[in-house]
Amino acid sequence: MTSHNGTSKAQQLDHEEDDYEEDEEEYEEEYEEEDDYEEDEEEEDYEEDEEEKYLKYHDFFDEDSREVATFGAEGRSNATESTVVSMEDEPLTTHQKQLLKVQKHIERLESANLNPASWTMQGEVTAGKRPKNSALEVELDFEHNIRPPPVITEEVTASLEDLIRKRIAENNFDDVERKSSLPSHVPDQPRELDETKSQRGLAEVYEDEFMQKTGLAPVSSAADGLRKEAIQLFKAVCVKLDALSHFHFTPKPVIEDMTVRQDVPALAMEEVAPLMVSDAQMLAPEEHFTGEGVCKSDAELSREERKRRRARRKEKAKENRESCRRRSLTNIQRQDANGSPPSKRRKVESQYSKSRKVFEELDTTNKKVKKVEAQSEVLKASSFKL
Incomplete structure (x- = not known):
């Protein structure tokens, strides 16, 4: 040691x-x-x-963060391997976890951009660009501007039947009559009158008619037709020859051929639309559903609009009163026809019935007064005789 x-x-x-x-x-x-x-x-x-x-950030901190933060195309694979090794060896910090999340999100976005999109995300797709029977698995939405038909249920049919019975009982047949879109009669086309002055007089016209009736008129031969045809061909050739000289010093010839003039625009534009489309689908939503207009408050109305609203209310109230009176009269007539007792009949008194009673009472009082006057005159005459 x-x-x-x-x-x-x-x-x-x-x-x-x-x-x-x-x-x-x-x-x-x-x-x-x-x-x-x-x-x-x-x-x-x-x-x-x-x-x-x-x-950058990884230039100031440790090497592990540098390896995690390498987001280049070449260093991404090395960074993922180093991060996996670091995750297995040591616990990651919050910053490293955020960097891993960002890296995964970037890889996910790149794969979504580089990989081909599904046929549902490619816009207008024909049957040849999508797999077979793939449209059956997708819920497709279609735009329709047509008003949807009403849902027929038992309640709707019962309400319609009640309404029909009620109208038949009240004799109320005031439905709006359908107006035909086409006119019932074709207007007469005005005849075109020739207002040009005739080049021949009446004497010449009568002379030709008399000659044709008597057989003295010259017979038209085949040479006359050929002569007219030759004249027309020569005129057409002259026009083409004058066109070569740009019509210099030549008047415009008068062609006697009859031409049909059509008053149509020079350029006819067509709308780009599919072939199998009805007129109802080509209309705008405003043309299908029309609103009642902009609602205004009482302060926003003008004087004329207030008068118009007041008159409309009065007319509506008058119509309601008239309809109630008609219904009551029809009920009374129905009860009379059925033979119901007068005590159970419904008494309906209007202004006309009240005025009629007043006039009847006046007539009875006048008759009584006349009788009293006649009796007084008789008594006076008998007293004078005595």
Whole structure:
């Protein structure tokens, strides 16, 4: 033991002497290069300042954090291996755990970006771009602007039947009549009248008619038709020849051919839409569901709107009163037809019935007054005779 300790101490002393000699040599070299160092000092300071701009977190802490924080494409595999070894050997700090979470999240995002997306996330996909029967496993949403049909239940049918019976009993057939979209009669097209002045007089027209009736008019031969056709062909050739000279010093010829003029736009635009689409699906939601308008408070209404609202309320109240009166009259007529006793009949007195009773009472009083006057005159006449 003593010999071993002695040799180790001697070795340490030798190492220390070697280090001391090396330090002296370095000191001498530094003393010789001091002048050169002063010259290069400014350049080194500038380089250090540039390097400090790009320093990161792992440059200031231990090597384990450096290995964890290497997120480059080449060092990621080494970092994961070092982190796994460090996790098995030593417990990780909170900062290292956060770095591991960030690294896993980055790998997950990269795999999601690099791997091909599923057919449901590729936008418009045809049947050839997706696997067979894959649409059966996905809930697809379709946009429909058409008003959905009402759900028919037992309560709805019962309410409809009650409404129909009630209207039949009250003789209330005031449904809105459907208006046909097409007109019932086709409007007569106005006849086009030729307002140009005739080049022939009436005498010539009558003369031609008389000649044709009597058979004295010249018979049109085949040569006349050929002559007219030749004239038209010559005119067409002249037009083409004039077009070669850009119609210089030539008037525009009058072609006697009849042309049909169509008043249509020069450019017809078409909407980009699928072929099998109805007109109802092409409408906007505002055209299907129309609201009643913007609701206003009483303070926002103008004077004319208040008058209009008041008149509408009065008309509605009047219609309600008239409907109640009609129903009561129909009930009374029905009871009379059934032969119910008058004591059980419902008495309905309106303004007209009250006025009728007043006039009847006035007539009875007038008759009584006339009778009393006649009796008084008879008594007077008998008293004069006596």
